[in-house]
Amino acid sequence: MSTLPFPASVYAARLDRAASLAADSGLDGIVVGPGPDLQYLVGVEGDTIERLTALVLGPGLAPTIVVPRMELAKVRTTAVGALGLAVSDWVDGDNPYDLVAAALGTVSRVGVSDALPALHVIPLADRIDVRVELATPVLREGRMIKDAEEIAELRLAGEAIDAVHRRVPEWLRAGRTEREVAADIAEAIVAEGHRTVEFVIVGSGPNGADPHHEVSDRVIGDRELVVVDIGGAVPSGYNSDSTRTYVVGAPDADAADRIAVLVRAQQAAVDAVRPGATAEQIDAAARSVLAEAGLGEAFLHRTGHGIGVSVHEEPYIAPGNDLVLREGMAFSIEPGIYFPGEWGARIEDIVVVTADGCERLNIAPHGLTAV
Structure with missing residues (x-):
């Protein structure tokens, strides 16, 4: 059962806008962790925990959510489920940063949401082998x-x-x-x-x-x-x-x-x-x-x-x-x-x-x- 406060079309427009803004900023992809930006984009609420949840989007990318399997049912009640977004779920023992890297593909510039902590940013940067930067200038534009x-x-x-x-x-x-x-x-x-x-x-x-x-x-x-x-x-x-x-x-x-x-x-x-x-x-x-x-x-x-x-x-x-x-x-x-x-x-x-x-x-x- 969906718990969305807005129609799914609203979230679809927000995702499209974020991807367009990323392109304008020269970013190949954006990784959005739990926090206000993720809530705004797809209606997923909650704070960062030690298990990575992240939305991957960008110009030419299919929006994909990387999520622990134990959180999957909850995430599917949001715009993730309503829009049929791609899901890469994982269990303890898997490497979720591999899943993020796969969703990003070949990239040279990647932005991360400011709520994503070093706990996840550092291993992600090591895995994709590019310098990550804040996606705040892109994400704030939509929310403002x-x-x-x-x-x-x-x-x-x-x-x-x-x-x-x-x-x-x-x-x-x-x-x-x-x-x-x-x-x-x-x-x-x-x-x-x-x-x-x-x-x-x-x-x-x-x-x-x-x-x-x-x-x-x-x-x-x-x-x-x-x-x-x-x-x-x-x-x-x-x-x-x-x-x-x-x-x-x-x-x-x-x-x-x-x-x-x-x-x-x-x-x-x-x-x-x-x-x-x-x-x-x-x-x-x-x-x-x-x-x-x-x-x-x-x-x-x-x-x-x-x-x-x-x-x-x-x-x-x-x-x-x-x-x-x-x-x-x-x-x-x-x-x-x-x-x-x-x-x-x-x-x-x-x-x-x-x-x-x-x-x-x-x-x-x-x-x-x-x-």
Whole structure:
């Protein structure tokens, strides 16, 4: 029984596109191990283990999956089975790198997905006797431009995580620990339509000044600011990611004013998104608003990251990235301000580049929310 989230024709188009991009890059073949790229191309999920699973494709090559026989039944429920792709299965005692080499044929340039570890890359390179290189420039090109089916799934994920943020006031109050609040949020992420919880950040008071704080046993106090950054994967495997900043009770007036500037900065970056703009221009739109208000040094990270089958993927909305935005790209807009030992705040939405601007996938209230 197939467990594909999309029609088999979608995966066929992705494989054809990857082979065409490989040809454009001068690669004779690509070897894709378990990870986001394999999930995107044929719907095979999971992480790398010591037994090699790899998809071999390229210009003029018949896409072939090399897989341990014990994994074969599962793999056949994906696009591998739906499309009738060639399968080279193996058992312990066989050499799977021989099977990869046979699928590649005679090659001079081979790319490997960035999730394929040295555990497999080194013996593969020894077997095919060519220098392997990263296939990331080829594989990211397909994943960066979302098709209509992917955008629909990202919309679904955005709606689901918005529903969770609207419920945060049910659980966030003085006297509870971050961990207690996070447990309620995690339960709601699944209840509101996700299949997995990818992360829950609840950063109260000074913990909010650490952008990658997760949770702790710190007790949340009255009038404290709390950063809540949450996300998960919906059944198709596409991810949500949204951050809001809350305050327990009445906020400090100065903090409220600074967060109002942050909201303006986030909106400025959203307004700047359009085809033809560069990633660094979107970052600069947010950064300039904060700098003009004297808050530039409090913004410690890039403005955003791409999202899809991975929570973080290209494009990265960062200073110095001159990548030109194109219709179908999806990424976060999430400026933040952080004051060590005091508090932090971040506002994050996922947007999709449209023909003349962008579609915002998160619409839960953006301002400082009192609970």
